[in-house]
Amino acid sequence: MTYQEQIDKSRIPQHVAIIMDGNGRWAEQRGKERTEGHAKGVEVVKKIMENAVELGIKYLTLYTFSTENWNRPEDEIAALMDLLFNNIDEEVFIKNHVRLRVVGDLERIPARVLAKINHCIDNTREFDRSTMVIALSYSSRWEISRAARMLAEKAVNGELDPSAIDEKSVSDAMTTSFMPDPELLIRTGGEIRLSNFLLWQAAYTELYFCDTFWPDFNMEELCKAIYVYQQRERRYGKTGAQVAEENKNE
Ligand code: IPE
Ligand code: IPE
Ligand code: MG
Numbered sequence: 001m002t003y004q005e006q007i008d009k010s011r012i013p014q015h016v017a018i019i020m021d022g023n024g025r026w027a028e029q030r031g032k033e034r035t036e037g038h039a040k041g042v043e044v045v046k047k048i049m050e051n052a053v054e055l056g057i058k059y060l061t062l063y064t065f066s067t068e069n070w071n072r073p074e075d076e077i078a079a080l081m082d083l084l085f086n087n088i089d090e091e092v093f094i095k096n097h098v099r100l101r102v103v104g105d106l107e108r109i110p111a112r113v114l115a116k117i118n119h120c121i122d123n124t125r126e127f128d129r130s131t132m133v134i135a136l137s138y139s140s141r142w143e144i145s146r147a148a149r150m151l152a153e154k155a156v157n158g159e160l161d162p163s164a165i166d167e168k169s170v171s172d173a174m175t176t177s178f179m180p181d182p183e184l185l186i187r188t189g190g191e192i193r194l195s196n197f198l199l200w201q202a203a204y205t206e207l208y209f210c211d212t213f214w215p216d217f218n219m220e221e222l223c224k225a226i227y228v229y230q231q232r233e234r235r236y237g238k239t240g241a242q243v244a245e246e247n248k249n250e
Helices: 023-029 034-055 067-071 074-087 090-096 111-124 140-156 167-172 219-231 240-249
Strands: 015-019 059-066 098-103 130-138 184-187 206-209
Touching: 015 219, 023 034, 034 059, 034 074, 034 090, 034 130, 034 219, 059 067, 059 074, 067 074, 067 130, 074 111, 090 098, 090 111, 098 111, 130 140, 140 167, 184 219, 206 219
Parallel strands: 015 059, 015 184, 059 130, 098 130, 184 206
Antiparallel strands: none
């Protein structure tokens, strides 16, 4: 039986976040340029977006380019920006009724890329079947520092009582405030780390790591991650017995 057949369709996570890693190594193993791996990776993004919609995932957040990725060779960065520019395919979003959002330090993104993204965001903002969030020039420490700055400015202006700052106000100051925290975070490509992604939001997220390079990721791999997620017991600090009791009363 495939994982797609085995997953419980009534318990699909609402929000899945993915660290799409392994494009470069996928290409290098085949004697190709790293950018060819990125190009293949983009094709996979389009497929996974449609797969996620089909499964009923409401939010799909994709780590596309990190703040640290600005330290890569200039030609690789340029190739990545070109790929973005050429593959923000509004038609695919419209066809699937998917809304596009983006989180990250967009001031650093080339104007033509940003214009294309904003056009797509504007033309898809009414769709509510699913939301695809591109994390672009994003890092958690950038986001958390920005949130701290925003809250401090409000406090200085007298709009916010510092003693009233709680988890909700911090969450609301994050760039991701329009969506719930991810239930499941997937990282492809074999590394077991978060690389500055959703550190605040993933406080209680189930983490799933696989060796598959992103260009080889597919619907079945996504379903496997969901299957593993569905086998886990999410305890939130309680005991297994307490959780079992709560589930019985549901
Ligand atoms: C992920 O693949 C894509 C980006 C970070 C833009 P990598 O380019 O990091 O691939 P590896 O890790 O070198 O294989
Ligand atoms: C993380 O991948 C960022 C993205 C997938 C966009 P990296 O390949 O840049 O991560 P590190 O630096 O190896 O941890
Ligand atoms: Mg990598």
